Every structure is written in C-alpha cells, then in structure tokens.
Amino acid sequence: MSKSVLGLYDDANQAADAMDALKAAGFPLGTFDVLTGTPYPEGAFGEHVPQHRLFRFPAFGAIIGFTLALFLTTATQIAYPLVTGGKPILSLFAMLVILYEMSMLSAVISTVVGIVIESRLPNVNPGVYDPRITEGLIGVVITTEDDQADTAIAALNGAGAMEIKQA
C-alpha cells in the first residue's frame, strides 16, 4: 500500500534540504517532488526534472505531413497531367508550397496533441496537497510504501518541516 506524505516549508532553502535528505535516505528519483505556488527556476530545489518527449510529436507530425503532401502532389499531377509554362509535370517549385504547408500543419496539430498528452491533465489523483502552497509555502511530497513512510517523515522533519500531512 503506498502513501503520500507532504512536508510544508516556509523557507525555500529548507525545502531544498528536504529534497537532499530524501535523496540521501535512498528514495528513488521521481518518487518525490516539490510543490510551489510560483515557478522557481528549474533545478532550484535539486528536484528531478523528467525528460519530456514533446519534440517527438512535431518531428513525427512533420514527417507524416510531408509524406502525405508528396503523395498528394505527385499522384494528382500524374493522374491529371497538365503542362504549365513548359515546366515538367512534377515541378518541385510548384510542389514546395504544398509540401511546406502540409508539413507545418501536421507538425502543429501533432504538437497540440503532444502537449495534451505530456500535460497529463486532468490530474485526477493529485495526492496530498495543502492550499497554503498557493500562499507561498513550499511543499515537498513523496509517494512511498507504508513501511518507508516513517523514514520519509523523519527526513522531512529533519529539514525543518513546519507541518507534515499524510494521505
């Protein structure tokens, strides 16, 4: 059975110490995080910053869009060959616009989809939380097994937590 434990701090340095204490106590990265009411610079608390995969979405989308556009422009021109201005049937400059537009369109749409996926919203199980975080308190939250909860609480208290909450 896993348990969520939250330590509340009114000093950002204490919260950073709590993160160090949890690391030192052997809790794996990704099981604990810092909750703030305003964005601190990334890494300010020594928190684990997971690698996002957003860049894959526009790249994949652009490849799909480019391929579709290539098929569309080639197939339509071959199916309905009209020589225009003495240029070849498959004229690159005429195709470039469609290739560019469809690549971009597909990249943008897939990025929107990617952001929805990466955002992981709505967060249906936010775990333990305290409304005072939006007032400026800093929360350090850890999700761990029941038998390790006391170790986590000790680490959080050791860094000077003003309050501990569990759920």
Place this chain on the structure above:
Amino acid sequence: MASEVIHTAGAHAEAHEEGHHELPARVDPDVALSELVATTEANGSAVRTWAWILGILSLVGIVSFGVKVGIEWGDQAKWGYTAAIVAFLFSAFGGAPLVAIAPMIAKANWVRPVARFAQLCSLVSIVISIWMIPLILNLPMLIVDGARRRSIWFEGPDVSPHIWAVVALTTLIISSVGLIWAYGMPDFAVMRDHGTGWKQRFGNWAARGWIGSTVQWRTMRMRIGMMGTLYFFTFVFIHFMLSTDFAMSLVPGWRDAIFPMYHAISSIQAGLAVTVIGIWAARKYLGLEKYLHLDQFWSIGRLMFAFTLLWGYFFISAFIVFWYGRSGSDQMWIDFLILGPYFWVFIGAVLLIWFTPWWWLIWNKVRRSYNGTAIGAGLILAGVFLDRVRLYVAAWSVPEERIHERFLTEYPGTVYPDVMDILIMVGAVAASVLLVILATRVLPILSVWDVQQFNLLYRPVDYMKTKVSLIGKPD
C-alpha cells in the same frame, strides 16, 4: 538560475536621479495572494452598477442588431458601420494579447503584471464573432451576376470567404480561451484554494487538479508557448481576411499588398493602447499601485510610440505607390479612400493615430507618467476607430452591381450612421468591456503566480551611488 542581469544602466539610473522612477518594492507572496484575489470582489457595488449599465447597453445593441437584420437585410451599404466596429474591436482587443505574448517570449520582466489583462482582452473574440454573423451573411458570393468577382479566392468555391471567416473566427475563440486557460491554470488553483462560492467551484473545475508540481509548471510553459503561437497565427490570418475579404475586395480597383500589414500594425498599436488604459484603470480603481509600476507604463509607452511611427511608415509605403502610379485605379484609391467622402474622417484618423500621439509620446516626461501614457493611448484608440470607419464604411458603401467594374469612377456619397448603427456600435463596445470586467471577477486581473515570480526573481539593490533592479532570468 542561469544568469542574473542588472536591469538598469543609463535609463533607469538617470530616471531614478530625476526622481521619476522609484524602484518597485517587493511584496510578500501571501500579501500578493490576498490582495490580488480580493480584486475579484473589489468595488462590488460599483462594478455591479457598471455591469448593469454595460449589460443594458449591450442588450440595446443586440436588439438594434435584430431590428437592423429585420429591416435592412441585404442592403450592403447599411452594414458598413457594423463592419467598422468589428474591425475596430478586433484591432484593439485582438491586438492586446500580443502585448503579453511577444515580451513573454523575450523574457521581459516588466510584462508580468500586464499579461493577464492583455490576454483577457482576447475574450472579445466572442463579441466579434456574434457581430460578424450579419457581415458574413451579407458578404457577396464570389460569383455575382454569373461572373466571378475579384478576390484572393481565384479558383475557390463560391462561398470561400464566408467559410474561411467562420473557420478563422472559430480558431480565434479556441486560441483565445486556450491561451487564457493555459496561462491562468495556477490562478484557477488559487481561486479553488482561496475563493468562495461559485468562483471556488469554477476554479476547482478549471484548475484540472493543479498542485504546482515540477512537471505541471514545465508543461504549463509549453502550453503558453503553443497557445501564444496559435493566437499569433490566427491574429495575422484574421487581419489578412478582414482587410481583403471585408474591405479591399468590395471596392473595384483597390489592390494594395501593404494593406493587410498596415491593418495588423495599427492593431498592435491599438492593442498596446487598450492594455495601457486597462492597467491605468486597474491601478486607479482597484488600488494596485503596489503591482503596476511606472516600468509597465514606460515600457508600453515606448512600444506605443514606436508603433505610432510605424503607422506613418506603412501608410506612406502604401500611399506612395498610388501617388506615383497614377493609373485609374491608383487615382481611385486616393480619391475614394482619402480625398473623397471620408476626407475629414481620414484627417481625424491621421491626427489621432499618428500626428498627435507622435508629438505627445515623443516626450520622455509623458511616457514616464501614468496619465500621460493613458492619454496617448486614448488618442490612438480614437484614431484607429476613425480609420476603420474610413476604410470599412467606404468599402461597404459600394453597391454590389458595380463590383465587376475595372475601378470605381463614380464614388458613393458619405454614409452617415443612423440611430441603429450608433446603438450597435455602442452595444458592441459595451459588450466587450463587460466581458473583460466579468472575466476579472473570475480570475484576478493581475496573475498571482506571475506577480509572485516577479517578486521571487527581483531585488532592488544599491549599485554605487544609485539603486538598480537585480533580476534573475531562469532559462
């Protein structure tokens, strides 16, 4: 924190010596939270009174709208003022979010207290879409009397401008709401945690389980970037669409490649002006002096000045082609849109968009004052309104049966607004202002999280014999 910059040197230090520019004091997070959340309830009775007045004016506008549809449907010339007010509202309120988007991308610190209001202005896209309905339905088809009229839709279906207008407006609403939601999610959580009643319930729904974790902050930045980009693209496309389909293509012989850009540039100028007036009012009537400093007015004032000069550049760039072109259609442009039936409107527009703000905002003292910048903004807004009247009323006054002429040789006379036009215009402005005011009852007019981050990353420090702002700029 990747780097720290000293945000001062010449301009700030000099201003400080002259006593014009006191450095902002830092505000504790809990104080900022309580004061900014309180703005959603502030001046309750006054806001209610104004909401009633604006609501009644909006309703009168909508009723006039219905009456006009009933008695003047199909008469294109009668809808010029509706087109003008739609173009004005999109120019002014639609341009405001760019004031937030561009400096945010450039990581400007001064924009933080301004961004929320600027983004809320995009909600006016809902009013614009409603007021656009009769314009879209009254816009001539591409095939008129068996022949294709001149437009940008060379081979497109008969209803291309109509369909693309609907697509563009739908995208505008989606990107507007998306931008406000993406940027406002932490503040919805604030309302969930510290609001009451229906605002708390709405905050709970809109916050989507926001707890302020590392991943949530990171993905929020991505969402803001994405929605900001989408809004910008939509903004540019709608200016292109409005200026070509709802103005230029209605006047035979009017061909101007610079006009869509001119339209967009004056819209950014008007968006800056709306933002200045909004934060001026918020500072004065909501007691937000602690959060809205001279820095915001000064920065926007300089941008407004720059765009005022750019207006002149874009206007002359278009004008000089027609002036030296001297063909029949070139002469028509000058005679119809400048020297013709709307000459005095044109003169008023030039004076208020360009000449007066130029010689008003050129003074450092004016740009360094709250009221001076707001007066400049008011002038610009009045000028942009007159400019849209000049362009759109003139364009819509051309009878449909003359649409195939090579260029206009006889110009329709001046169309004056009737009572319904005036009520529709007043109603549209009232509905827009009402929508923004109502939005500030749901979300604080200044973003709580952004103001708190400003305080987090900012320190006023002594530097030799002066004081400077020390600002952390995280990557």
